[in-house]
Amino acid sequence: xxxxxxxxxxxxxxxxxxxxxxxxxxxxxxxxxxxxxxxxxxxxxxxxxxxxxxxxxxxxxxxxxxxxxxxxxxxxxxxxxxxxxxxxxxxxxxxxxxxxxxxxxxxxxxxxxxxxxxxxxxxxxxxxxxxxxxxxxxxxxxxxxxxxxxxxxxxxxxxxxxxxxxxxxxxxxxxxxxxxxxxxxxxxxxxxxxxxxxxxxxxxxxxxxxxxxxxxxxxxxxxxxxxxxxxxxxxxxxxxxxxxxxxxxxxxxxxxxxxxxxxxxxxxxxxxxxxxxxxxxxxxxxxxxxxxxxxxxxxxxxxxxxxxxxxxxxxxxxxxxxxxxxxxxxxxxxxxxxxxxxxxxxxxxxxxxxxxxxxxxx
Numbered sequence: 001x002x003x004x005x006x007x008x009x010x011x012x013x014x015x016x017x018x019x020x021x022x023x024x025x026x027x028x029x030x031x032x033x034x035x036x037x038x039x040x041x042x043x044x045x046x047x048x049x050x051x052x053x054x055x056x057x058x059x060x061x062x063x064x065x066x067x068x069x070x071x072x073x074x075x076x077x078x079x080x081x082x083x084x085x086x087x088x089x090x091x092x093x094x095x096x097x098x099x100x101x102x103x104x105x106x107x108x109x110x111x112x113x114x115x116x117x118x119x120x121x122x123x124x125x126x127x128x129x130x131x132x133x134x135x136x137x138x139x140x141x142x143x144x145x146x147x148x149x150x151x152x153x154x155x156x157x158x159x160x161x162x163x164x165x166x167x168x169x170x171x172x173x174x175x176x177x178x179x180x181x182x183x184x185x186x187x188x189x190x191x192x193x194x195x196x197x198x199x200x201x202x203x204x205x206x207x208x209x210x211x212x213x214x215x216x217x218x219x220x221x222x223x224x225x226x227x228x229x230x231x232x233x234x235x236x237x238x239x240x241x242x243x244x245x246x247x248x249x250x251x252x253x254x255x256x257x258x259x260x261x262x263x264x265x266x267x268x269x270x271x272x273x274x275x276x277x278x279x280x281x282x283x284x285x286x287x288x289x290x291x292x293x294x295x296x297x298x299x300x301x302x303x304x305x306x307x308x309x310x311x312x313x314x315x316x317x318x319x320x321x322x323x324x325x326x327x328x329x330x331x332x333x334x335x336x337x338x339x340x341x342x343x344x345x346x347x348x349x350x351x352x353x354x355x356x357x358x359x360x361x362x
Contacts, residue, residue, distance in 0.1 A: 090356040100352035106345040114161040121157035125150065125312045134328035146317065146331040147324045156334050159314040162307060163342060166224050166231075167294040173232035175286045178239030183278065185240070186247030187270055193244070200237035208234055209299065216305040227306050231293050242285050246278035253277075284354040291346030298339050314339045 094100045113120060128150040135145045143152035185193040212230055219226050250256065256273050264273075300306030301315025309316060314335040321331035 090353075093356045094352060097352050097356070099348050100356075103345045103348040103352065106341065107349060110160050110164055110342060110345070113157055114164040117157045117161060121154045123151050123154040125155045125158040126310060127151075134324060134331070136328075136330060143334045144328070144330045146321055147328065148320070152317075152331055152334050155312055155317055156314070156338050158312045159317060159335060160338065160342070162224065162311060162313045163294045163297060163339070166227055166297045167290045167346075169224070169228045170231035170235065170293040170297075171286050171290040173228065174235040174239050174289065175282060177232060178236035179243045179279075179282050181236070182240035182243030183247045183270070183275065186244035187251060187266070187274065196240065196244075200240055203234060203237040206234060208296065209303075212296075212300045213303065213305055216300060220308075224307065224311075227297055227300060231296060235289065235293070238289070239282060239285060242281050243278065246281045247274055250274045250278045280357040284350060284357060287353055288347055288350030291343040291350070294346070295339070295343050 128148045129145075130149045132145045133147055133149040135141075135149075137144045141151050141153060143156060146152055146155070181196060185196040211234055215230055215233075216226060219230075251274060256269060259269055259273055297306055298313065298315035298318065301308075301311075301313045302319040304319070306315060307313045317335040318332060318339070321328065321335070325332050
């Protein structure tokens with residue numbers, strides 16, 4: 001019997017080729033019934049992703065390998081993952097600088113023999129034998145003897161103690177006094193800054209060697225402290241100028257203005273925010289000046305107004321060997337060479353530190 005229109009049941013006969021039923025899209029859609037109970041598990045589901053398959057995945061960029069402790073970061077990052085500070089960045093550059101390493105090695109050697117000169121020189125620097133005056137190098141005495149018959153090698157080694165002591169003490173005194181005065185003047189300004197500027201101008205007008213000849217010829221002593229005091233007296237204006245300029249530049253930064261707006265006191269601003277960012281130029285100038293103070297001590301001792309015997313100093317030995325330079329040049333060569341090497345090492349160290357701490361030179 002032919003199929004009646006509207007009959008809910010259909011046969012497959014005559015529906016299409018091969019006996020298949022051709023259904024339209026509307027007829028093929030079967031409404032789903034929402035289950036009233038818990039849905040039975042239908043198997044694992046694929047993880048959903050927000051990415052489309054319209055194109056290849058965009059590259060996310062190169063990855064930095066993890067540093068110590070698993071932290072990652074760019075080239076300028078610290079091992080903890082954050083940016084390096086000025087001091088850590090400077091140390092990162094210094095330990096790769098051959099100039100710094102060579103000068104630091106020489107300075108470490110000088111410090112060691114200054115503390116324990118008997119490690120490399122077993123003799124007595126004050127023991128002299130006139131019968132061996134001006135003799136050349138020999139067994140056990142590689143530098144020979146001076147005009148008084150003293151061992152040049154032993155006196156050269158012990159002379160490092162006096163020169164390094166004077167240089168370090170003078171540098172510390174100059175850095176503390178000049179840095180404090182210059183920092184306070186630059187921070188507060190006003191009348192105190194104007195007075196300090198005029199006072200430093202007066203000290204800059206005094207010749208250093210002439211001032212030493214006048215002052216040390218009046219103030220004499222058996223210790224190194226008169227020489228150290230003279231160097232601090234005439235050396236603090238230079239550090240003061242440097243510290244004043246660094247504090248004025250740091251005072252204008254935004255973080256200082258923000259801390260002031262939040263109610264920070266002057267002492268907190270100066271010690272917590274300004275001083276750590278203004279001390280770098282002071283350290284650089286003080287390091288270079290240390291070699292200059294060693295040379296100044298030798299100059300004053302050579303002129304007879306600095307250290308005097310029985311002190312052992314390179315300046316004293318150079319002064320004593322100068323009249324006999326033709327007969328015993330070795331007595332002048334070794335203390336002069338030790339002095340020149342020491343001054344050069346400190347100047348090279350200061351230049352390396354300046355290059356590492358100055359961002360403009362990177």
